[in-house]
């Protein structure tokens with residue numbers, strides 16, 4: 001386990017993975033991290049998760065989001081609008097969960113990638129159909145987090161993204 005300071009600094013988008021399988025226990029830890037995120041209303045978090053390991057399904061998802069094809073596991077984050085209280089901010093709730101999941105993956109020595117899905121309706125519909133959702137009025141695919149052990153040439157490592165010019169004190 002790394003320290004939080006290391007994890008947050010070294011997290012990178014890992015887009016290619018080795019063939020090594022990811023333990024179910026680790027997948028569960030990543031899901032738990034997602035559900036530990038802040039939400040716009042306690043008890044009304046919209047997040048639900050579809051864990052995909054089936055190669056045919058990964059391939060189908062990969063036709064829409066190419067990086068999914070060769071990932072050992074993909075987690076589709078689905079926003080359930082019925083569950084949410086502040087319905088307009090469901091994407092913000094989902095984002096908080098997604099970032100937590102990326103960081104937990106790093107913590108476990110894995111690599112992960114946020115594959116964007118929402119807000120493009122067509123893409124959301126295509127992903128929904130593949131994972132067995134026939135209507136995106138209530139259940140909205142938000143993003144797909146792919147997870148795996150980084151392939152050769154890919155690693156979580158520090159890249160300095162700090163930019164002092166973005167900081168404003170007291171007034172813009």
Ligand SMILES: Cc1cc2nc3c(=O)[nH]c(=O)nc-3n(C[C@H](O)[C@H](O)[C@H](O)COP(=O)(O)O)c2cc1C
Pocket residue numbers: 011012013014015065067113114115116117
């Ligand atoms: C909303 C969102 C959507 C993203 N969608 C994709 C995507 O579809 N494909 C991809 O390769 N990376 C995607 N990324 C990852 C970004 O490209 C990546 O975070 C960015 O280039 C910075 O690199 P880093 O994650 O290594 O710091 C997405 C990230 C976010 C936050």
